[in-house]
Amino acid sequence: MTTTRGPTRDDATARRLLEAAGPVFAERGYRDATVREICAAAGANIAAVSYYYGDKFGLYRAVLREAHGEVRRRHMSGVPGDAKPEVQLRAWVEGFLRKLLDPERPQWLPRLMMREMVEPTAALDEVIEESIRPQFDQLAGIIGALTGRAKAGRWVREEAVAVAGQCLIFRHCPVVLDRMLGVKMTTAAQIDELADAVSARVLRGLEPERGVRPARPKAGAKAVARGGQKRGGVRS
Amino acid sequence: MTTTRGPTRDDATARRLLEAAGPVFAERGYRDATVREICAAAGANIAAVSYYYGDKFGLYRAVLREAHGEVRRRHMSGVPGDAKPEVQLRAWVEGFLRKLLDPERPQWLPRLMMREMVEPTAALDEVIEESIRPQFDQLAGIIGALTGRAKAGRWVREEAVAVAGQCLIFRHCPVVLDRMLGVKMTTAAQIDELADAVSARVLRGLEPERGVRPARPKAGAKAVARGGQKRGGVRS
DNA sequence: ACGTGTATAAAACACTCGTTTGAATGACGA
DNA sequence: TCGTCATTCAAACGAGTGTTTTATACACGT
Numbered sequence: 001m002t003t004t005r006g007p008t009r010d011d012a013t014a015r016r017l018l019e020a021a022g023p024v025f026a027e028r029g030y031r032d033a034t035v036r037e038i039c040a041a042a043g044a045n046i047a048a049v050s051y052y053y054g055d056k057f058g059l060y061r062a063v064l065r066e067a068h069g070e071v072r073r074r075h076m077s078g079v080p081g082d083a084k085p086e087v088q089l090r091a092w093v094e095g096f097l098r099k100l101l102d103p104e105r106p107q108w109l110p111r112l113m114m115r116e117m118v119e120p121t122a123a124l125d126e127v128i129e130e131s132i133r134p135q136f137d138q139l140a141g142i143i144g145a146l147t148g149r150a151k152a153g154r155w156v157r158e159e160a161v162a163v164a165g166q167c168l169i170f171r172h173c174p175v176v177l178d179r180m181l182g183v184k185m186t187t188a189a190q191i192d193e194l195a196d197a198v199s200a201r202v203l204r205g206l207e208p209e210r211g212v213r214p215a216r217p218k219a220g221a222k223a224v225a226r227g228g229q230k231r232g233g234v235r236s
Numbered sequence: 237m238t239t240t241r242g243p244t245r246d247d248a249t250a251r252r253l254l255e256a257a258g259p260v261f262a263e264r265g266y267r268d269a270t271v272r273e274i275c276a277a278a279g280a281n282i283a284a285v286s287y288y289y290g291d292k293f294g295l296y297r298a299v300l301r302e303a304h305g306e307v308r309r310r311h312m313s314g315v316p317g318d319a320k321p322e323v324q325l326r327a328w329v330e331g332f333l334r335k336l337l338d339p340e341r342p343q344w345l346p347r348l349m350m351r352e353m354v355e356p357t358a359a360l361d362e363v364i365e366e367s368i369r370p371q372f373d374q375l376a377g378i379i380g381a382l383t384g385r386a387k388a389g390r391w392v393r394e395e396a397v398a399v400a401g402q403c404l405i406f407r408h409c410p411v412v413l414d415r416m417l418g419v420k421m422t423t424a425a426q427i428d429e430l431a432d433a434v435s436a437r438v439l440r441g442l443e444p445e446r447g448v449r450p451a452r453p454k455a456g457a458k459a460v461a462r463g464g465q466k467r468g469g470v471r472s
Numbered sequence: 473a474c475g476t477g478t479a480t481a482a483a484a485c486a487c488t489c490g491t492t493t494g495a496a497t498g499a500c501g502a
Numbered sequence: 503t504c505g506t507c508a509t510t511c512a513a514a515c516g517a518g519t520g521t522t523t524t525a526t527a528c529a530c531g532t
Contacts, residue, residue, distance in 0.1 A: 197394060281480055473532100
């Protein structure tokens, strides 16, 4: 137990390891990150990882666990719960994009989560339940409020995926987008413009659904909501 | 030279290596893929990689080069160039989604390109120019035709990014989406529905721009096109 | 039949990785 | 002062990596 003792400088190295490991894991990926590099960055000995976290993966999970709190705490706030749904959507998109792209925030955090999504490890479940799902449900709630549809329904969740996809692509393949757009999306002003464009586009995409359906008060709401006109394609 | 000789069975192993390496690189990633596993899958000796391709990265680049032709050839066709822009968009989206998700096609190919986009290697440039940009430009052309804006302009390209983002997320983090939507997007019918949903959503998002701007014949078109109403957000 | 050069094979090489070992350090209580 | 125990450290271990080496098998022109 490292915590039974008093506030000696003992756990200082454990913390230094934790904080040094985040950027390294994010930069190189779990597999390519070496404990030697992490320990060097933390100013600790190689054996410290095994000593404090059992093994490399234990350190990795500790980093993710630490990150969840940060991510969720920062984002869930910032979306005014009592504002109009349109304003909430704009706030959600901007908060999400800032978290993904803002250079004034620690870049390694969303980068680490991206790696976990693209190439899952055994720690993915925790990431989903602790960090992704809450934010996703929040977005689904906003879209549900915008359209009057059930936020747990398939239609709303697919729309939410579309919104997330438009944002995540900027984190998933920034190099490619730089080449396609000719601009890096980094400065706060650019992120703001991007949030404008995305939320406006999403609102337009939701337009035929907004208001046309009166928000049902209570019972049978789900059945009515899902009974709307079928999702229509271009063809036929 | 292996090709100067007649059609002996010599270069057969080189081809077997090439074909075996694709799935392995896609599954494990460049770094985690081992030449031993590739050679075992190809039924070749360990030294064959060095012998035919110089080193591991040479084999990797050969795989990518071989893949470009396939990808581009398959996709660029399939979008009828003389149809209405709406139909072209629907065809582009479906073709893109099929390439990304259709289980009846070799899964390793888009998976490999995804890895290259998310975690670029020295081979990224070639991938962009040979495979990504042509498809992206095609999409931008369709959106330009839909809105009457310059397809090389910033606005059109950002819209194209949004379309690509809605599709790519299904390939970038399928595990997360399975959990969020409760369904795997794999069967041909599901891909078809998805293509309907995406293209319809995109068309709605483009709605205020369609038709309102008469397609300028020739000169000064770009200046006029970019002089339209500013991209408006929710706020203010 | 012989020499030549290509293709395959097994083994080894040099290196890096995560992890473990065993000793040294230093603070703290008895 | 001594013993205890958590902590740190350098060194090494064993497994796995890409690559090279050395030797063998075989087809071909002469």
